[in-house]
Amino acid sequence: MSDYILEMNQISKEFTGVKALSNVNFKVERGEIHFLVGENGAGKSTLMKVLSGVYPYGAYSGDIVFNGEVQQFNKISDSVDVGIAIIYQELALFPDLSVYENIFAGNEIQNKGKIDWNKAIVDAKVMLNKVGLKVNPETLIKDLGVGKQQLIEIAKALSKEVKLLILDEPTAALNEDDSENLLQLLLELKKQGITSIMISHKLKEVIAIADKATVIRDGETICTLNSSKGEITEANIIRNMVGREIEDIYPKRPKKQLGENVLELTNWTAYDPKLGRNVAANVNMHVKQGEIVGIAGLMGSGRTELALSIFGNAKNYKIQGDLMLEGQLTKFKHTSDAIKAGIAYVTEDRKGDGLFLLQDIKSNISIGNLKELSATGVVDENKEIVIAQGYRESLGIKTPTLLQLVGNLSGGNQQKVSLGKWLFVGPKLLILDEPTRGIDVGAKFEIYSVMNELINKGMSIIMISSELGEVLGMSDRVYVMAEGEIKGELSSEEANQEKIMQLATQ
Known part of the structure; x- marks a missing residue:
């Protein structure tokens, strides 16, 4: 009989009439590494935000069962208290504070009502050793690379006696070596009895260390694949993710004479x-x-x-x-x-440098070439909509409306908007x-x-x-x-x- 540490049953979540999750069922066995995969906008991060209490009880329908008990998380600290920790792609560390201060931020070690910083340094060394990171606990976060910062986030989670560790695209900004180190750490934590859920678009990572992988598409559970049954293959994952076969991820183009x-x-x-x-x-x-x-x-x-x-x-x-x-x-x-x-340049940091997240799609596409839309000095909004609609169709930007805020789009659709902005420049x-x-x-x-x-x-x-x-x-x-x-x-x-x-x- 399976020993499930987590069961999410019939989870549904809507945003202003748009269904992000529809009766999702997701089960994770104790001590396994379970990947959550799917296209951008499929609902993976939304499901994890439901689990962690970002979207509180009552903002969704369905049940969360953790360690055999139905949970009603009203805030993130509620999920932390029972042993759930989530680490997002955008790290939540304080760059001007030390490693040990970050590890115990919000969870300070106290002695007779006062913070015991000496013990914090000693205990931080223990946590750093657990994640295999050899740095001075007094080092400032801003002086460390992204790979080491990621490990410090995990050390922070371990300091709270985490039972279920959730990582949302943890290797997106890491190089090959740091990514490999992180995967090996998850395997080591598995030996220590810690269960992990990992969201990743890198299929080689799924194939390398996943015990199981659950595929979500358009807000619905498609299937759960089991490595022990040989089900976790690149072709199998892609077919279930996109609902069709992709024979070659890199589409061929005919060779031609270059200019x-x-x-x-x-x-x-x-x-x-x-x-x-x-x-x-x-x-x-x-x-x-x-x-x-x-x-x-x-x-x-x-x-x-x-x-x-x-x-x-x-x-x-x-x-x-x-x-x-x-x-x-x-x-x-x-x-x-x-x-x-x-010359046009599509930046690697679309959220920080490439887009205006609090503006809509049409405004982001038109911003690079407003002169084209303002012969009289005033932006022709009708022309702006026509131009934006053209790029929406040609680039396949998935959105109910051009008035959608770019910050609410999936990463893939944000990238298409960024591309559309620069293509409009010609x-x-x-x-x-x-x-x-x-x-x-x-x-x-x-x-x-x-x-x-x-x-x-x-x-x-x-x-x-x-x-x-x-x-x-x-x-x-x-x-x-x-x-x-x-x-x-x-x-x-x-x-x-x-x-x-x-x-x-x-």
Whole structure:
């Protein structure tokens, strides 16, 4: 007989008439690693917010049974009190406080009514040891990388005697090594009897460590797959997630004759005065018309910095070297100059830098090219709606209305809005920085298909990506960066993961 630590029965949740969850059933056995998978907007995070008390009892229908008892969580602290901890993709740490202060924030160790900071430091070392992190507990959070911060979030949860650990896209912002360390930690915590629920779009992670995986689609439970029965395969997960077969996640496009160079960099160097070093050094590269050029490399290799230096030098680096755009020597004083010249940049941080989350879809799409809509100095709202509707249809933005706030969209749909904003500018060269980070396999396929359509129309694309499969699957050529330098150039025929990693670690 199964020993369920969690049962969520017939859970339904609505937002202003839109059903986010419809009679979802979700069961997790004690001591297992259980993945929750589905497309963006499928309802995964909503279900976990119901479980954690973000959406309180009464705001949904159905029952939560934890450790055999029906629960009525009215706030997050109620779920914490029974041993449930949730860690979101956006980490909830205090950057200017120390590691030990963060671990025990809200759960301070007291002695006779006073906080015992000495014991907090000692106990923090114990928690850090549990997650395999060797750092000084007195180190400030802001001085640590994202991977270590993620482990500190888990240490914080363990300090509260967690029984069920929920991780929402924990590896989305981590490099390969940090991601692997986190997966190994979950396996170690499993040995200690801690149950984990993990939301992830990275199917290789599901296949690597999942005991079970429950698929949610359009707010409904589709199935639960069991690794012991050989059911957790990439093809099986994708078919259940999207409701159709996707034979090749990277859609093919026919080979064709490429045009002339759209962009050419010669001895391009960007010096960051704040860091006191070059973030890009002696870069020589080119991009032809109708070509996707991938830029690979580990985090911190200088890929994003190179892109920003090309896109009008938004970070005010000291630039040396030549930039040729369509054969003309060009210098940009501002990002607006780059936009006018036909360069667009879709940032890796769509929520922080790419979109206005508190504005609607049509306003976000039109913001980059308001002159097109305001011949008389006033925005033509009817034209704005027509333009936005065109991108909604061509990009497949799933929304009941163009008046929907962008902050309420799923990650995949937010990315499509960000893409639509820059396509409205009409660029010749589109720079995509981590174009599919944090979005599901179905939305990825749609983004890739759009990229192919743009290339077929004669646009050129620079794609920065930490996913080697994406780089190999979509690029005509690949440049590999390390320490701000181009370490090698590979054609699509000669590129493979081993060669890229060898160059990236030089």
